[in-house]
Amino acid sequence: MENSPLTLEDVRNQAREKLKGICAVYPVCDGAADRICQRENYGKAIGLGGAGLGGSFRANLEALAKVKLHTRVVGEPFVPDSTFSFFGLTLSMPILGASTSGMSSYNQAITELDFCRATLAGCREAGTLSFRGDTHFYDEDDHFALRAIEEEGGRGVPIFKPRSQDSLKKLLARAIELGVPAVGVDLDGHGSTNFARAGKAVFRKGPEEIRHLVEWAGVPFIAKGIMHPDDAQACADAGVSAVVVSNHGGRVLDSTPGTADVLPSIAQRVGHRVLVLADGGVRNGYDVLKMLALGAKAVLIGRDLIRAGIGGGAPGVRLQMEHHARVFRQAMLMTGCRRLPEIGPSVIA
Numbered sequence: 001m002e003n004s005p006l007t008l009e010d011v012r013n014q015a016r017e018k019l020k021g022i023c024a025v026y027p028v029c030d031g032a033a034d035r036i037c038q039r040e041n042y043g044k045a046i047g048l049g050g051a052g053l054g055g056s057f058r059a060n061l062e063a064l065a066k067v068k069l070h071t072r073v074v075g076e077p078f079v080p081d082s083t084f085s086f087f088g089l090t091l092s093m094p095i096l097g098a099s100t101s102g103m104s105s106y107n108q109a110i111t112e113l114d115f116c117r118a119t120l121a122g123c124r125e126a127g128t129l130s131f132r133g134d135t136h137f138y139d140e141d142d143h144f145a146l147r148a149i150e151e152e153g154g155r156g157v158p159i160f161k162p163r164s165q166d167s168l169k170k171l172l173a174r175a176i177e178l179g180v181p182a183v184g185v186d187l188d189g190h191g192s193t194n195f196a197r198a199g200k201a202v203f204r205k206g207p208e209e210i211r212h213l214v215e216w217a218g219v220p221f222i223a224k225g226i227m228h229p230d231d232a233q234a235c236a237d238a239g240v241s242a243v244v245v246s247n248h249g250g251r252v253l254d255s256t257p258g259t260a261d262v263l264p265s266i267a268q269r270v271g272h273r274v275l276v277l278a279d280g281g282v283r284n285g286y287d288v289l290k291m292l293a294l295g296a297k298a299v300l301i302g303r304d305l306i307r308a309g310i311g312g313g314a315p316g317v318r319l320q321m322e323h324h325a326r327v328f329r330q331a332m333l334m335t336g337c338r339r340l341p342e343i344g345p346s347v348i349a
């Protein structure tokens with residue numbers, strides 16, 4: 001990529017240029033009513049904003065902001081270990097790239113394939129892993145996420161929209177052939193306004209359909225978009241290996257609670273049976289620590305990685321993820337947590 005960025009500041013400045021009129025790369029990405037992503041846009045595409053008045057987008061940040069941390073300063077010195085194990089892969093941090101798609105729609109600042117490549121390669125270079133998304137112009141036979149994951153030798157997690165069962169099985173088969181560590185479906189994706197606008201079909205999935213896909217896939221299966229303990233339990237009963245507590249960055253329903261608000265009850269209900277991940281409003285390493293303290297085992301980064309990938313390609317994504325890891329380890333140090341299992345409710349003030 002031209003103008004290879006040197007610092008995260010360069011990356012963000014380049015993203016601000018490239019995303020003119022769509023995202024101003026504000027110091028705080030919070031979906032406030034006066035942000036350009038969120039101003040009223042009747043009938044227009046959702047851009048990087050949230051659904052409706054953006055209440056769910058904002059709730060994610062508000063929920064995390066309410067959580068306060070205990071500072072712990074007495075004890076033996078230590079170097080925090082942020083190593084995280086994800087379905088057979090050892091990652092440097094419990095921070096992964098979220099499944100996102102449709103980036104070529106924004107000022108044509110990057111091609112769809114290059115964006116997918118940037119997130120996968122940048123996360124790998126930072127010692128971690130990225131999920132990849134799915135949208136209405138990704139075809140069953142020519143799928144940008146799967147093409148990029150293939151180039152990465154299978155190191156990526158495809159999260160497919162809840163398309164028809166037949167369509168999903170074709171895509172899952174392709175992904176499994178590539179040797180991915182896990183596959184998944186964003187169950188809340190049947191609320192995708194982008195699919196609806198394009199006249200493409202997405203479906204609400206029942207427990208038997210989910211069970212069928214899980215058994216058919218035979219590799220770890222992730223249900224993304226879970227906001228209620230009963231849905232989490234239904235997915236666990238259907239055999240999924242992981243749930244992502246997520247409101248899709250506030251993009252599919254306005255007026256939901258923040259993900260950090262619902263995370264503890266979901267982790268309590270299914271955390272002993274399945275891996276619980278969470279996303280929504282995670283903007284720095286302190287937020288990562290809070291999500292882990294509330295019951296998640298790892299988090300996904302959405303909008304931050306979109307800006308990093310568009311602003312700086314793979315080097316931009318690497319800088320962003322390394323920055324998150326550094327701040328997260330600092331947060332572990334200052335709350336007295338040596339390893340990930342030590343992060344729990346006791347760090348919350």
Ligand SMILES: Cc1cc2nc3c(=O)[nH]c(=O)nc-3n(C[C@H](O)[C@H](O)[C@H](O)COP(=O)(O)O)c2cc1C
Nearest residue numbers: 098099100101133134186248249279280281302303
């Ligand atoms: C522009 C945009 C596109 C997205 N596309 C997808 C997608 O294709 N599949 C998916 O599962 N989630 C998608 N998401 C949701 C993210 O995976 C994630 O849940 C959300 O961005 C996390 O919130 P954050 O942006 O505040 O970090 C998208 C989010 C944004 C902002």
